[in-house]
Amino acid sequence: MHDVPFWLWLVFAVVVLVSLAVDLFAHRREHVIGFREAAAWSAVWIGLAIAFGGLVYAVVGVDAGTEYTTAWLLEKSLSVDNLFVFTLIFAYFRVPREDQHRVLFFGVIGALVFRGVFLALGVAIVSRFAAVLFLFAAVLAYSTYKIARGQEDSFDPGKSVAVKMLRKVVPVRDEYAGHHFFVREGGRLVATPLLAVVAAIEAADLVFAVDSVPAVLAVSSDTFVVYTSNAFAILGLRALYFLLAEMLDRFEYLDKGIAVILGFIAVKLTLQATHETISKDVPEIPSLVSLAVIVVVLAVSITLSIVRPPAHEGDKRN
Structure with missing residues (x-):
């Protein structure tokens, strides 16, 4: 565990709250987010994550900074799978494009809460029962x-399950009502499909947490590192979705790259668990090596996807 000053936790909390407020204010009116706007916001979120990582390096140390950067990159790469599911959910519920950001905004807030709970539990369990790392490695x-x-x-x-539970708690009407989550019909409060979409987004994030949480715990077991890296990866998820929404099919080799990364993290977890529970002679994989592997694999898979696009794209051009 790293020695993190309390004021750095406060800085993180303020940055996240201010970022959410600014983002909500910037998109308070319904509109379709285009490529340029999404690219600008992606640059903002990435710059903010990198700047905070620099602060971690300067205040907590090189090891913590390296772990933060590695965990953030890892979560960023794993979040691409979320984007495919977001596309599926929006298509299933026929969500108007101008309302999609509002849905993702509230989805992000829920993800920050649920990931915080899961990561806190994960850190507590790993700190007491190191052997559980073998189970995490098996999952990955x-x-x-x-x-x-x-x-x-x-x-x-x-x-x-989340959508089914919502329908049992409150009636859900068939038609949208602008950006509203609830409307009154016949004197009673009724949910709009937009609230069901948020529930589906949250349920999808819980599914992906099964891979995400064990993966980030392989990088660090420090609560500050794992949560802040997750939070900054989640904050940039909406902008990344609108940036890549029209190009997701193009990244044909990214899934292969993610598989390689998860396989590597599974090996890292196995070595770490063996080192802590069986023999200290078993070497662990340093954080710098993990960072290098993630960067190289992502770079290669993205480059291959651009240089060698899917066959169906070539057919379309011909």
């Missing part, structure tokens, strides 16, 4: 196998 290894074989779990928004 299985995920690696599924992705490599193209057997990722499908997500049906209409059958989501």
